[in-house]
Amino acid sequence: MKKTAFTMIEMIFVIVILGIVAGMTFIQVSSVYEDMMQKQNSGELESEAKVVLDQITARLSNSIKDSLVAMASTDGSGCEPVSSDTLDVSKKYILAWVGKSDEANLGLWDETLGDYRPGWSGFVDIDGSDTAGHTYISTKGSKLSDAEKIIDQLIGQQNPYSLSQTTNSPVAIYFAGSGSNTNACNDFFNQTADKMYKVKKADNDDTKLEFKENKPTEISEQYALSHSAYAIARDGTNLYLYSFRPWLGQNPNANATNRKLLGQNVSGFGFKWSGGLFRINVCVSKKTPSGYDIEVCKEKAIF
Numbered sequence: 001m002k003k004t005a006f007t008m009i010e011m012i013f014v015i016v017i018l019g020i021v022a023g024m025t026f027i028q029v030s031s032v033y034e035d036m037m038q039k040q041n042s043g044e045l046e047s048e049a050k051v052v053l054d055q056i057t058a059r060l061s062n063s064i065k066d067s068l069v070a071m072a073s074t075d076g077s078g079c080e081p082v083s084s085d086t087l088d089v090s091k092k093y094i095l096a097w098v099g100k101s102d103e104a105n106l107g108l109w110d111e112t113l114g115d116y117r118p119g120w121s122g123f124v125d126i127d128g129s130d131t132a133g134h135t136y137i138s139t140k141g142s143k144l145s146d147a148e149k150i151i152d153q154l155i156g157q158q159n160p161y162s163l164s165q166t167t168n169s170p171v172a173i174y175f176a177g178s179g180s181n182t183n184a185c186n187d188f189f190n191q192t193a194d195k196m197y198k199v200k201k202a203d204n205d206d207t208k209l210e211f212k213e214n215k216p217t218e219i220s221e222q223y224a225l226s227h228s229a230y231a232i233a234r235d236g237t238n239l240y241l242y243s244f245r246p247w248l249g250q251n252p253n254a255n256a257t258n259r260k261l262l263g264q265n266v267s268g269f270g271f272k273w274s275g276g277l278f279r280i281n282v283c284v285s286k287k288t289p290s291g292y293d294i295e296v297c298k299e300k301a302i303f
Helices: 008-060 102-108 144-154 184-188 252-258
Strands: 068-072 094-099 109-110 116-117 137-138 170-173 197-202 205-211 223-226 228-235 238-244 260-263 266-274 277-287 295-300
Touching: 008 260, 008 277, 008 295, 068 184, 068 228, 094 102, 094 170, 102 116, 102 144, 102 223, 116 170, 144 197, 228 266, 238 252
Parallel strands: none
Antiparallel strands: 068 094, 094 228, 109 116, 137 205, 170 197, 170 223, 197 205, 228 238, 238 260, 266 277, 277 295
């Protein structure tokens, strides 16, 4: 049998075919790899968005519900209640609220009781309080010296201690159902707020809170202590938590150097009050190695 070799044309034809097959295979492999990377990046972004939302939810869980407001800037300007119909959806608002001092409410561990001993009980003994002059309230079941120790540690306060200051107290009290309920910005976010009053503990009574500056016009049976208000704002692609004290005339910028990072790669942050339900939306994004932009948004209803 006679054997013949490949001609040059046949060899070139085979090489071309193999090149086409190899090119198609490379495109398919590249497409599968890109799809895999996009899914991986999307999963990572979804986890990041969830972590940010969980942090915000945890912070808001100790908020005074009526105090939620939107601000146009961290300087406190453009303040409006979150339920306002005049909020401009095109603006990048800052979310702000006054927080309850839950850690001080929980108190310190008592070995004898085998439980936590409340720092402040949250209840007013109306009969034992000065309801005429509104100079003090009696809060039985409290151990305010324990509450002071906890607040001191949380805010880094040293002598004079947080609940022992006769002026410019870093601790304020809120009475449930009190005030005019006119506007959350006026009620909570100025130095003469209608619902927040600076207090100190009595020198010789661990269950008595005194008003040394502005006094409430009415006292209710339930109260909460606060050592800080909070604000959430974007700065570039980072989302930060600010702490400040409106009853001392402060806005979020007051302690901007001590702001806490909540999340990175944040491309969007928004919130909406709708029918008694408060929704928060967070978007995070990143660029893949091949240059594609991926964005993931998650939303959560708070209450």
